[in-house]
Amino acid sequence: MTRIRANCPACGEVDLQPPDVTLRITRADDGLVGEGSTYRFLCPDCSEVVTKPADERIAQLLSTGGVPIEEAEGLDEALERLLPPHPEGVAPGPRLTVDDLLDFHHLLEGDDWFEQLLAN
Ligand SMILES: [Zn+2]
Numbered sequence: 001m002t003r004i005r006a007n008c009p010a011c012g013e014v015d016l017q018p019p020d021v022t023l024r025i026t027r028a029d030d031g032l033v034g035e036g037s038t039y040r041f042l043c044p045d046c047s048e049v050v051t052k053p054a055d056e057r058i059a060q061l062l063s064t065g066g067v068p069i070e071e072a073e074g075l076d077e078a079l080e081r082l083l084p085p086h087p088e089g090v091a092p093g094p095r096l097t098v099d100d101l102l103d104f105h106h107l108l109e110g111d112d113w114f115e116q117l118l119a120n
Pocket residue numbers: 008009010011012043044045046047048
């Protein structure tokens with residue numbers, strides 16, 4: 001298995017295996033590895049999680065070495081998954097007109113509107 005040599009800020013160079021590393025890619029507009037892409041690993045010596053920026057070259061090296069890639073999704077996509085569908089769907093049936101509203105208003109002024117409602 002490919003060995004990956006990475007640098008822990010506390011321990012210096014450490015040897016890792018591809019499954020120990022996670023590559024997180026944020027796609028730029030052109031589909032390439034964008035800014036904000038990182039790779040992270042758990043240091044085998046001090047057990048600290050180390051996160052480092054990944055550029056195109058590092059991302060290529062790691063992914064060809066067998067490191068799993070995590071695609072960071074855009075904010076829009078993330079929100080779309082979290083939010084329920086838009087609630088203001090168009091209700092079926094004819095549109096409410098001003099006349100309908102006036103009729104409704106007159107109906108509510110009477111005393112028997114509730115009886116009329118029940119009768120329908
Ligand atoms: Zn360390």
